[in-house]
Amino acid sequence: MSSENQCRFTARLRNVRHLAAVIKSIHFKDIATCRISPDGLTFILEESRCLFGRCLIQKQIFEDFNFMPPMTDGAPLNSESQQEPRFVSQSGSQHGSNQYYSQRMPPGYSPDGTANFGINLATLLSCLNMFGTAGSSSIYTGDGTGGAIGGSLNSGPVTAIKLSYNGTGTTFNLTLEDDGVVTTCGIPTFDPEPPVDFEFNEENHSKIIMKAQWLEEGLRDLDATSDRVVIRLSPDIPHLRISSLGTIENLDVNYSQGDVIETFVYQYNRPIEISYNFSHVLNVLRVCPMATKANMAIDSKDFMRIQFLLPVVEHKYLFAEYSFSPLEALD
Known part of the structure; x- marks a missing residue:
């Protein structure tokens, strides 16, 4: 060339x-x-x-x-x-x-x-x-x-x-x-992997914003040996529940708007539950200790995206993001 x-x-x-x-x-x-x-x-x-x-x-x-x-x-x-x-x-x-x-x-x-x-x-x-x-x-x-x-x-x-x-x-x-x-x-550089055709639905999604510290502490309280984590969103308190499904017991962490959740946007009038691979979700623990804010969003196809704000100096930020495909529906 x-x-x-x-x-x-x-x-x-x-x-x-x-x-x-x-x-x-x-x-x-x-x-x-x-x-x-x-x-x-x-x-x-x-x-x-x-x-x-x-x-x-x-x-x-x-x-x-x-x-x-x-x-x-x-x-x-x-x-x-x-x-x-x-x-x-x-x-x-x-x-x-x-x-x-x-x-x-x-x-x-x-x-x-x-x-x-x-x-x-x-x-x-x-x-x-x-x-x-x-x-x-x-x-x-x-x-x-x-x-x-x-x-x-x-x-x-x-x-x-x-x-x-x-x-x-x-x-x-x-x-x-x-x-x-x-x-x-x-x-050395090389030809990139073919991009995956995945686009988060920005027009139709639920959103939760909280301190990254609260998300980190909640995930660490769950059973890391569980193969899946369940995200439950509800218009009623608790607005967000994160649960691990262990072989011996299930563990829950609850979050509510005004207590831990700073912003809560929810598009349904009933609760929903979606499961994800827990080992995948635990990857966010790499970024939580460095981040101040976590912005969790779930779109109409149940894809979950968590964006993190990493301040460098005042008014300058780095951004990190994880996205997850849902598992099959719970029985």
Whole structure:
């Protein structure tokens, strides 16, 4: 492929921990798809069409972010106005609303010009921790008004990083700098896995927003040996019940609006119960300790999506998301 048909991407981040933390939050398997768009970087994972993970590092997180989509045989379309990213669509191909190119894209690119490639997350995380500074937590855990509750963003040594990618067939390059010492890693990329045709119904769903801490504590109180977890939603108290079905006993955790639930949107006048693979749902425990908010939504086909807000500094956030297919109806 000629160089003019390749994308050009470079980005700089002052603290490598931010990138490492959000990738770790969805790292339930090694092989992932990385998607680079004008809005930022997205990493996407999928397991057996039942479990989906996604994280977004918006371009606003970076000190410097430059992405040039590849050229086609036609001229690029209008890309003057860009909306803020919307981290709500499972497809992930558009975080905003712009279409940049109408002509056919080269292999490895979406119709809108975003770059897509496969990458090994274990290798990526190992490279990010080259100086041993990516493992400790530095996620800002403030209360949203700037007052820090937990650790400091600048605690411990800080490693800066530059990312670059030159298109299909090239390596994903990391240049890390720590106290004047510079090292460069080139991670092989490969053709991404075919995308799964899954789209969450944004127009018809129930929604629950609570502190991530409450969701984490509830899940840890259940029987982790259970093969399924049951989510019960009701217009009456308790509005949300999460139950594990064990071989000896069933355990329940109840949540109600005004007590733990901050926002409750429910579209039915009767309770519903939906079961999910509990081992899949427990993956959210990777992200809960770093997140402040959990947004749980269940659509009309019983697909469940939980989005997490990870504050970095005041008014800047990372986003992580898990989605789950329902199991068969309970007997």
